[in-house]
Amino acid sequence: MVIDMLVHPMLYGEICTPGDEPDGFGFWSREYGMGHMGPMDWDELQVEMDVCDVQKSVLMPLDVTTACGGHFGTNDQIAMLVAAHPDRLWGFASVDPQVSGAADELERAFTELGAKGLCLHPAKQGFAPDDAVAEPLYELCERYNKPVVFHAGMSWEPGAELSRSNPLAFEHTIATHPNVRFSLTHFGWPWVRETVAMLLKYPNCYTDTSITYIDSPE
Template sequence: MKIIDAHMHDYQNSPYFDQIARDAGHENSEEHLRQVYRQLGIVGGVVMGNGGLSLQEHCYPDFLHYCIGLDSSCFADGRLPDCADLVEAHLQRQNCVGIKLYPGYSYYYVFDKVYDPFYRLAQKYQKPVAIHTGDTSMETAILKYAHPLTLDEAAVRWPKVQFVMCHFGNPWLTDAAEVVAKNPNVAADLSGWAVGRFSLGDFADQYSGYLQQLRTWTGYVGDYSQLMFGTDWPLVNLSDYIDLIRYLIPERAQEQVFFENANRIWALGL
């Protein structure tokens, strides 16, 4: 079975993420990632872009596409209105497949009009907007902005924009499932549900209630064509995480979730 990693990161030359990768049983390098992808049948990945907006900062190997990210640095000193032209330059690139927003780390709800210029660009170029939802990794983040229910209003206001709810809103799974089920223009990726290395048996024993919730609420969506596999690389061991998602998603839907949906939604042409 072919696999697409629909949510990963590219943190090269970072001692912090080098250690995170080692904790997950990996090496934080392009060569290692290419090798492990090949071994596991992962034919491509979508980088959730961090950092600056210059074109030179976003150069990726041929097996990766990327979303241009509007992280908190774009909101400093009123810079956001000046970012639209740079974002458009990225969207004109073939390997830039969308926009990534980071509510929670940025103190704006995703339905705020501050994002309207970027939703217009996404609609113009017919490329999705990925939205961070759920838990955050920084104490300075504010969780209310990252709640998945806020995505409902953006989806209604922008029905021609394809949204991707990152992390399925974890831990607000009930609300996330309803937003995806209600809105045909909202998909979700299943990344960020575990970190590091783990054995599936031990993980299932220790977190049986959590995994039952994940299975219940992804099933509640009722349409597995809206769900995509993702790893949040380099935060988790890739092989372990594939096993986890296979455990949670019915076999009849696995080809969709692991490959077909991401290939369609991100227009990867794989």
């Protein structure tokens, strides 16, 4: 089975609304740096998956409340998309660890929405992986046996400094939480050797191979 482990939901037309409000496509385009891309309907998305022989796509929302005042897809929107296309989609949850009630929201996503894990992008969300505010989230992931996906490697989002996405920036967190599975996105590119070192050293560290962007179905 081919699983696309890092799919951002902002191009899914079913959850797109016009405008520049925190839940609008204009906000997503500006704050995520999507350029001239636009929403697509499910038929088009499904064709892309089929042509690329992808059986499952894993949707990753991102809560950027502190950094930007909104979300790149909410946990409820992800659950709605998965419910509409259960044979092709899995969903993760995201919370902003700097917001009060983040742990409660994550537990709700695990227990009520069926989220498969937690997606965090410290460089964009504005916190360090080993900040104390994130500790309750890691504890929940250990309790519910859910993985954490950290955005690592190249990041084009405005305000997300590349140095904070170096795979080694996550080492202390991964080393001190041996019972939590962590995955570093994009194989940590361009820091591929650092990613390899992390994989060799820490048995609870994983990566995905979404290094390059598929710009067309062909």
